[in-house]
Amino acid sequence: MDPDAVAKAFVEHYYSTFDANRAGLANLYQEGSMLTFEGQKIQGSQNIVAKLTSLPFQQCKHNITTVDCQHSGSGGMLVFVSGNLQLAGEQHALKFSQMFHLMPTPQGSFYVLNDIFRLNYA
Amino acid sequence: MDPDAVAKAFVEHYYTTFDSNRAGLANLYQDGSMLTFEGQKIQGAQSIVAKLTSLPFQQCQHSITTVDCQPSGAGGMLVFVSGTLQLTGEQHALKFSQMFHLMPTQQGSFYVLNDIFRLNYA
Numbered sequence: 001m002d003p004d005a006v007a008k009a010f011v012e013h014y015y016s017t018f019d020a021n022r023a024g025l026a027n028l029y030q031e032g033s034m035l036t037f038e039g040q041k042i043q044g045s046q047n048i049v050a051k052l053t054s055l056p057f058q059q060c061k062h063n064i065t066t067v068d069c070q071h072s073g074s075g076g077m078l079v080f081v082s083g084n085l086q087l088a089g090e091q092h093a094l095k096f097s098q099m100f101h102l103m104p105t106p107q108g109s110f111y112v113l114n115d116i117f118r119l120n121y122a
Numbered sequence: 123m124d125p126d127a128v129a130k131a132f133v134e135h136y137y138t139t140f141d142s143n144r145a146g147l148a149n150l151y152q153d154g155s156m157l158t159f160e161g162q163k164i165q166g167a168q169s170i171v172a173k174l175t176s177l178p179f180q181q182c183q184h185s186i187t188t189v190d191c192q193p194s195g196a197g198g199m200l201v202f203v204s205g206t207l208q209l210t211g212e213q214h215a216l217k218f219s220q221m222f223h224l225m226p227t228q229q230g231s232f233y234v235l236n237d238i239f240r241l242n243y244a
Contacts, residue, residue: 036190036202068158070236072223074196080158080221080238095242097219099202101194114192116202120217120242 007069007079010102010110015062022053028112035115048115059088076113077102082120095120129191129201132224132232137184144175150234157237170237181210198235199224204242217242 017024029035029045035052036042042051064083072078079100084093101114139146151157151167157174158164164173186205194200201222206215223236 034192036192039188039190041192066161066240068161068238068240070156070158070163070223070238072194072236073198073225076195078200078221078223078236078238080219080240082219082240082242097202097204097240097242099200099221099238101192101200101223103195114194114200116190116192116200116221118188118190118202118204118219120204120219 003069003071003077004067006110007077008067010100011064011067011079011081014100014112015064018052019059019061023049025049025052029115030111030113033112033115035117037117038119057087061086061088063093072101075104077110085119095122125191125193125199126189128232129199130189132222133186133189133201133203136222136234137186140174141181141183145171147171147174151237152233152235155234155237157239159239160241179209183208183210185215194223197226199232207241 026045026049029048031044033045033048034043035048042048062083062085064081066082068080070078081098084095086093096119098117100112102110103113105111148167148171151170153166155167155170156165157170164170184205184207186203188204190202192200203220207218208215218241220239222234224232225235227233
């Protein structure tokens with residue numbers, strides 16, 4: 001399958017899940033997964049989802065501006081995303097950049113091994 | 123060696139070289155290296171350096187705001203950078219995000235296997 005298409009499909013699925021049902025992100029991470037969120041390092045699916053579901057907003061909407069991807073060697077895929085994040089009730093959207101390192105699962109899907117998120121301040 | 127220290131040292135070396143001697147970046151890439159620069163995909167050290175040395179400015183200065191890193195599995199390291207890029211003669215600096223996937227060399231150093239660069243527009 002075309003890697004760009006795979007990357008776009010993953011990104012769409014990831015942010016739809018994030019925006020609709022953050023707890024549902026749990027099956028996109030595994031025990032060895034790592035998240036660095038605004039400089040804070042978190043490891044393992046359980047801790048990662050605990051962090052994401054405890055972020056100080058109820059509702060949000062991600063709008064994706066760019067998606068770039070490359071093969072990372074050893075079957076993995078790197079996905080680099082930029083976009084903006086609208087929090088319900090806030091006047092201005094936040095800009096962010098995020099990178100994912102996806103690894104294949106035996107079922108033919110992908111999970112997130114590495115995840116780094118940064119807001120882009122003006 | 124502490125991975126965060128390795129990442130910071132690499133980032134400093136990369137941007138110092140970029141800002142003073144862009145052609146010198148050639149030994150940080152190999153044949154299999156990939157660069158996606160503002161959506162344009164380039165492969166191999168020679169083509170990558172040709173692209174970077176042909177960018178439409180003579181002088182520039184990168185200022186780094188954040189550096190995050192994680193091990194990528196298989197001995198590699200992911201480095202996620204945000205910062206600003208001041209082009210000589212331009213009034214306002216450009217904001218950018220960039221990710222590197224570094225792989226160890228036999229000499230105990232690192233080369234860039236994957237490189238994705240994006241400007242962060244206001």
